[in-house]
Amino acid sequence: MVFFRSVFKFTNKRRAMAIVITDECINCGACEPECPNTAIYEGADDWRYADGTDLEGKVVLPNGKEADANEAQEPISDELYYIVPDKCTECQGFHEEPQCAAVCPVDCCVPDDEHVESEDELLAKQRFMHHDE
Ligand code: SF4
Ligand code: SF4
Numbered sequence: 716m717v718f719f720r721s722v723f724k725f726t727n728k729r730r731a732m733a734i735v736i737t738d739e740c741i742n743c744g745a746c747e748p749e750c751p752n753t754a755i756y757e758g759a760d761d762w763r764y765a766d767g768t769d770l771e772g773k774v775v776l777p778n779g780k781e782a783d784a785n786e787a788q789e790p791i792s793d794e795l796y797y798i799v800p801d802k803c804t805e806c807q808g809f810h811e812e813p814q815c816a817a818v819c820p821v822d823c824c825v826p827d828d829e830h831v832e833s834e835d836e837l838l839a840k841q842r843f844m845h846h847d848e
Contacts, residue, residue, distance in 0.1 A: 733803035734813050735827035740795040746815035746824060747796065752844060754802035755815060758794045761787035764802065768844040776801060777839050800830040807834060808841035 736746075736755075747755045753767025763785060764770045770784035780801070791797040798815070806813050816824040832840075 732805065732832055733800045733827045733830040734798055734805060734815055734824050735800075735829070736792075736796055736798055736815075737823040737825060738795065739821055739823040741821055742796060743820060744796065745818045745820065749814040749818050750803075751806060751809040751814070752802045752804055752841070754799045754804075755796060756790065756799070757796055758792045759790050761790060762799050762802075763787060764844075768802070769846040770844060777836065777843050798824075798827075800827060801840075802844065803827075803830075804837045804841040804844075807837040808845075 742758070744757065747757065749755075750767075756762045764774065764776075764782055765784040768784070772784060773781070774784050775781050778801070788799075791799065813824060816822070
């Protein structure tokens with residue numbers, strides 16, 4: 716997994732995408748407080764678009780999806796910490812590199828090939844969630 720950390724730090728023209736937590740996660744919890752979008756949740760915990768964002772009530776996401784920001788959503792994992800792809804901006808707009816990956820002791824926060832987005836799309840998502848940033 717050291718390979719992925721090297722990609723973050725040394726490849727300028729990498730594709731942008733959300734981050735995913737692999738099943739190598741040891742549930743240490745170090746990543747959760749570092750996320751500027753509150754996109755990381757403990758396994759089995761519900762998540763909400765409104766958590767840690769300026770979103771309230773009915774919203775239409777930049778990807779066209781409609782949602783109630785205050786409604787509790789099903790956990791993506793019941794056993795391991797997980798990242799909500801709709802809330803992860805790869806830390807764009809806040810930090811130079813993904814903070815979860817930077818603190819993870821086992822390097823299990825890796826680029827999510829299932830959710831490839833451009834840097835512009837990630838920044839638009841960040842602005843959508845944080846109106847005053
Ligand atoms: Fe949160 Fe940044 Fe990790 Fe995405 S990359 S889950 S925004 S800390
Ligand atoms: Fe899992 Fe890494 Fe987060 Fe710890 S820092 S909970 S090992 S993803």
